[in-house]
Amino acid sequence: MLDLPFLAQTLSTLAGGIPLTLQLTALSVAGGAVLAFGLALMRTSGSVLLDFPARFYIFAFRGTPLLVQIYIIYYGLSQFPALRQSFLWPFLREAYWCAALALALNTAAYSAEIIRGGLNSVGAGQIEAARAFGMSRVLAFRRIILPQAIRQMLPAYSNEIILMLKSTALASTITLMEVTGLAAKLISQSYRPVEVFVCAGVIYLALNFVVARIFAALQRAFSPETREAPAALPGTRIKADCHG
Amino acid sequence: MQYYQLMGFGPDGWGRDMLAATGMTVAVGVAGFIAGILLGLCGAAAKLSRFASLRMAAEIYTTVFRGVPDLLVIYLFYFGSSSAISAVASLFGAEGFVGAPAFLTGAVAIGVVSGAYQTQVFVGAVQALSKGEIEAARACGMPSFLLFRRIVLPQAIRFAIPGVGNVWQLVLKESALISVIGLVELMRQAQIGAGSTRQPFSFYLTAAALYLLITFVSGLGFRALEQRAMRGVRRAA
Numbered sequence: 165m166l167d168l169p170f171l172a173q174t175l176s177t178l179a180g181g182i183p184l185t186l187q188l189t190a191l192s193v194a195g196g197a198v199l200a201f202g203l204a205l206m207r208t209s210g211s212v213l214l215d216f217p218a219r220f221y222i223f224a225f226r227g228t229p230l231l232v233q234i235y236i237i238y239y240g241l242s243q244f245p246a247l248r249q250s251f252l253w254p255f256l257r258e259a260y261w262c263a264a265l266a267l268a269l270n271t272a273a274y275s276a277e278i279i280r281g282g283l284n285s286v287g288a289g290q291i292e293a294a295r296a297f298g299m300s301r302v303l304a305f306r307r308i309i310l311p312q313a314i315r316q317m318l319p320a321y322s323n324e325i326i327l328m329l330k331s332t333a334l335a336s337t338i339t340l341m342e343v344t345g346l347a348a349k350l351i352s353q354s355y356r357p358v359e360v361f362v363c364a365g366v367i368y369l370a371l372n373f374v375v376a377r378i379f380a381a382l383q384r385a386f387s388p389e390t391r392e393a394p395a396a397l398p399g400t401r402i403k404a405d406c407h408g
Numbered sequence: 409m410q411y412y413q414l415m416g417f418g419p420d421g422w423g424r425d426m427l428a429a430t431g432m433t434v435a436v437g438v439a440g441f442i443a444g445i446l447l448g449l450c451g452a453a454a455k456l457s458r459f460a461s462l463r464m465a466a467e468i469y470t471t472v473f474r475g476v477p478d479l480l481v482i483y484l485f486y487f488g489s490s491s492a493i494s495a496v497a498s499l500f501g502a503e504g505f506v507g508a509p510a511f512l513t514g515a516v517a518i519g520v521v522s523g524a525y526q527t528q529v530f531v532g533a534v535q536a537l538s539k540g541e542i543e544a545a546r547a548c549g550m551p552s553f554l555l556f557r558r559i560v561l562p563q564a565i566r567f568a569i570p571g572v573g574n575v576w577q578l579v580l581k582e583s584a585l586i587s588v589i590g591l592v593e594l595m596r597q598a599q600i601g602a603g604s605t606r607q608p609f610s611f612y613l614t615a616a617a618l619y620l621l622i623t624f625v626s627g628l629g630f631r632a633l634e635q636r637a638m639r640g641v642r643r644a645a
Binding site (some may be wrong): 228229232233244260324330348364365 | 418457471476477479480481483484488491551563577580581582583584585587588595598600601606607608609610611612613615616619620623624
């Protein structure tokens with residue numbers, strides 16, 4: 165009943181799509197993070213002129229399906245001859261860059277709200293105290309607000325990265341052969357949807373697991389005060405380099 | 409052709425088609441959403457049950473369907489049910505590939521995925537109840553079912569509304585993916601229009617605006633519902 169050779173072959177074919185899936189995730193998360201940081205600063209600036217455009221951007225990108233966003237960029241932009249002649253066209257012609265751009269713009273909208281939540285979570289008393297010590301706004305932001313905000317937003321941000329990892333599947337609709345694209349091709353060749361689904365599912369769950377572990381480690385690294393002091397158990401010795 | 413003519417209701421306009429497709433998007437979304445609520449209720453009941461095997465099964469369900477791309481799930485259901493239907497059809501002498509009905513497959517796929525999210529929402533809502541109230545109800549001698557009906561359910565519904573609203577937004581956006589299996593909803597209609605007029609930007613942007621309209625209006629609806637459900641709750645100023 166269980167066709168192990170087929171499963172093994174499917175798994176190795178699908179594994180060929182992992183690099184592309186990871187590249188798209190990394191590109192879009194990195195690009196999205198920069199944009200999201202800017203949007204979050206606009207949202208927390210207190211100026212209506214900055215707040216309103218950021219608010220609209222977030223509303224528009226969170227309220228429409230990612231598939232529409234990908235299609236607008238990949239198919240839609242070709243409607244404008246001016247754009248086709250511009251220096252951007254070599255990039256916007258490529259499905260790869262269009263997918264990365266759409267994913268980055270999309271995740272920026274979600275991440276901006278996560279970052280804003282993190283920035284707002286830092287107590288006003290701490291910021292006042294930093295200002296009272298004579299720290300400049302920038303210094304207080306760098307030393308007091310940012311480290312705590314990062315720690316606060318890590319769990320939500322790890323969810324967002326896992327969502328992005330899953331969203332890269334939509335790149336297969338514009339010809340990119342990442343894991344889901346290869347899976348769809350295999351299904352239509354072999355007519356064995358369940359086996360292919362199981363193999364692709366295992367790959368995605370494994371990738372999600374790795375992301376979750378990395379973020380759990382980051383979370384620990386950013387919260388030194390919540391770690392237990394290394395207790396000397398009977399029969400064990402604390403390594404000297406713990407103090408370094 | 410000007411944009412307003414293209415999307416208008418004149419002889420060459422696509423307005424009527426786009427609106428009909430919007431209706432289809434809402435219809436398939438609502439069908440999948442309701443299926444998801446039913447599955448989510450079962451999933452939550454399993455996760456909160458006394459039996460380890462049920463808890464385990466629900467855990468696997470939510471982990472798999474929240475961790476795997478929705479598109480993959482849609483392919484699974486489409487090709488899975490199509491090959492089952494083709495096998496049955498070949499018994500009756502039909503040959504080749506018989507496609508599964510796109511609306512049903514799409515709604516089921518969305519239902520299964522959103523059910524995994526709903527499970528988490530409902531479990532969270534039940535766990536948000538204060539233990540003291542349940543103990544008090546027990547101490548008053550309420551049997552389990554009465555306790556569930558009078559104490560747990562009314563409050564859990566209240567706590568679940570924001571989460572359920574989020575899942576609805578998710579469902580709506582997910583419904584765009586059903587275009588890949590050929591259901592003529594908003595996304596597919598935009599593809600058809602873009603293909604035959606060579607004005608892809610106009611069509612996809614219109615589709616985006618219509619999606620935005622649905623999410624905005626339904627967002628207002630859920631907020632009103634939440635306010636109504638919370639009207640008896642005193643909030644610290």
